[in-house]
Amino acid sequence: MTLPALVSLADLTLGIYPDFSWLTSLVETATGWFGLAIIFAYSFLIAFALPGVSEIVLFAPLNLGLPYNVKLALIIAVSGAGKAAGSVFAFHIGHETKESGYVEKALARLPVDVMGWTERKAIHIAQKWGYAGLAAALCVPGFPDTLSIYAFAVLEDDYLKFAAATFVGSAGRLIVTLVGIEAAVAFL
Structure with a gap:
């Protein structure tokens, strides 16, 4: 069984943001073991x-010669590890920018109170659920990961727990997405 291509996910990332279609196309056409990199x-x-x-x-057509479920598990593990590594980098940047105040000043100039809303939500989730809250927030398909990661990076200080929470949340998000797709396909 393979995932249906209902809509190109590259289309979902374009329009509002700068053109990163080359990168999404690279992922959508990634094959072989190098595709995991x-x-x-x-x-x-x-x-x-x-x-x-x-x-x-x-949706990466890796063609690894592995059973479908093993290939998906490998994609989820590699993606989760990449997101965890990137989140540790973001964690470090978050702590640096928190001390400089540059990002807060830039966001304060926007017509919408992005910083206030994000900070209130992130503080509420972090205080109530801690790292489990970060993992849960990252499980929501379609929600920008970067926003949650930076919001929590400013509030927390344990690199290992942060990386573990982002790995669990990233893997959870992909699993939730797969379950949703499989359920939708079952009803077609």
């Missing part, structure tokens, strides 16, 4: 710098 790099970049959705990795 592309998935890792894409997931790393999604965690701290790129807009877009991480679910695109599920």
Whole structure:
């Protein structure tokens, strides 16, 4: 069984953001074992710098000669590891920018109170659920990972727990996406 191509996920990442279609196309055409390195790099970049959705990795036609479920498990593990590594980088950047105040000043100039809303939500989740809250927030398909990662990076201080939470949340997000797709296909 393979995932249906209902809509190109590259289309979902374009329009609002700068043109990163070359990167999403690279993931959508990643084949062989080198494709796993592309998935890792894409997931790393999604965690701290790129807009877009991480679910695109599920559509990589890796052709590894492995059973479908094993291939998906490998994609989920590699993507989760890439996101965890990228989140540790974002974690470090978050702590640096928190001390400089540059990002807060830039966001304060926007017409919408992005910082206030994000900070209130992130503080509420972090205080109530801690790292489990971060993992749960990252399980939501379609929601920008970068926003949650940076919001929690400013509030927390344990690199290992942060990386573990982002790995669990990233893997959970891909599993939730797969279950949703499989359910939708079952009803077609």
